[in-house]
Amino acid sequence: IAEDHLRILRFFRFHARFAAGPPDEAAIAACRARANDLMALSRERIADEMLKLLALADPTPTVALMLANGILTPVLPEITEAARLAALVAREQAVGVAPDPLRRLAALLPAQPTTAEAVAARLKLSNAARKRLRLAAEDARGPVLATAYMLGTDAARDRALLYAGDAGAALAALDGWERPTLPVSGGALIAAGVPKGPLVATALQKIERRWIAEGFPDRDRVAAITAEEVAQASRSSR
Helix, strand or coil: CCCCCCHHHHHHHHHHHHCCCCCCHHHHHHHHHCHHHHHHCCHHHHHHHHHHHHCCCCCHHHHHHHHHCCCCCCCCCCCCCCHHHHHHHHHHHHHCCCCCHHHHHHHHCCCCHHHHHHHHHHCCCCHHHHHHHHHHCCCCCCCHHHHHHHHCHHHHHHHHHHHCCCHHHHHHHHCCCCCCCCCCCHHHHHHCCCCCCHHHHHHHHHHHHHHHHCCCCCHHHHHHHHHHHHHHHHHHHC
16 A cells, blocks of 8 residues: 555455455555545546446445545545445346446435536546536436436436436436427527517527427427417517
């Protein structure tokens, strides 16, 4: 450990991957005594080792062991319990989803986007990983396809597995789903009589919100929604 502080994290990763039974007590004591040494490591190395650990089949018992011995406190004090990780692993296994270390990291953190953003920045994750971790930290339980449309399928899958009551049904809805295109444009609204300017954007946003809320209905229904919003915009312009 004195030669390479990362051996603390590797000890736990190797234990999670290879061990059958409790860890060596002397080794645990050594890791516990030198846990503050982790602060000398680059955050990229810590992130790499943690994500490798979280990619294993079920790292929950090992993460709980780390928390019980204060291993993560010096570098990731936001992680205080492993219950949500245990629940996520159980859901992944129940619906046959492969382990995803970033989603599992989100499960270890409080469901607070600002906290997730701070941890992602500290660990120097990529911009894409930072965004995904932040979105996964929002306990927003809206329709899964609406989430996929607005935030992308990765965010929708993460939220389904972390928060949905029926993750299997939510994931099934995403299977093969392609993001639809709103079948109306600003030009069409102007042609229908909406005055050029801010009213066009406002009306288009209202139509899109209603279209999403109704589950992306067909063109006939969109035409009816559009007619209602065009009428409303025309009244507002008078």
